[in-house]
Amino acid sequence: MKLAIGCDHVGIELKPSIVEFLEALGHSVQDFGTKSNSRVNYPDYAQAVAEAVVSKNCDLGILICGTGVGISIAANKVKGIRAVVCSDPYSAKLSKEHNNTNILAFGSRVVGPELAKMITQEWLEAEFEGGRHKKRVDQISQLENL
Template sequence: MKLAIGSDHVGFELKKVIIEYLAELGYDVADFGPDSDKRTDYPLYGQKVAQAVAAGDFDLGILICGTGVGISISANKVKGIRAVVCSEPYSAKLSREHNNTNILAFGSRVVGSELAKMIVKEWLAAEFEGGRHAKRVEMIKAIEEKTNEEG
């Protein structure tokens, strides 16, 4: 499985920890930046990772900023992206099982490195259940299509 990861300057240090953790688990990870903790803007990295996932170049993405909120909002502006902000493993797991999320976001000011690892592990281990949930994901896609058509 190929994963894309990105952050802003606030999430930079936690991103390094998560990249190392993902490598230990055997995942192929591409870092979309930044390459330092120099002040930057989270929408840049939310968009980069989201576009790579939406294009099918990567299976899933992970984003980190101070809270996970801003960077996930940015990612969700890209067609085909269902980014979720999670601060605990249960919601991360269910977001994949029920909502087929394709980007996970969390905040370095909200979760520590060990909790972040647990969140990532649960999210990556979960699989979309389909069934009754597939209808709802299709409804979300229809909203996205309609919104894009209306401009």
């Protein structure tokens, strides 16, 4: 799978361990930045990753900021994105199974590297269940056209 990853200056220390983890699992990773700890604006990186996912240049995306909240909100402004911020593996798994999320976000000030890897793995291994959940995901997609 080809994964897009991006972060702001707060997420820069966590990102390399996630990239290494993803590559060890056999995934290809495209890094959309940032690449330094100089202050940046997270919406820029949320947009870049979201556009890579929507255009299908990447299968899924991962975003990191201080809490995961701001960067996920920004990503969700891109039509076709269902980004979720997760601080635990169970929520990450269910977000994929029930909501067919296509971007995972977490906060480097909230989770450490090992927990972030567990969250990522659960999310990547989960599959959308469809069925009753498909109708709800379709309703979410309709909201983008209001």
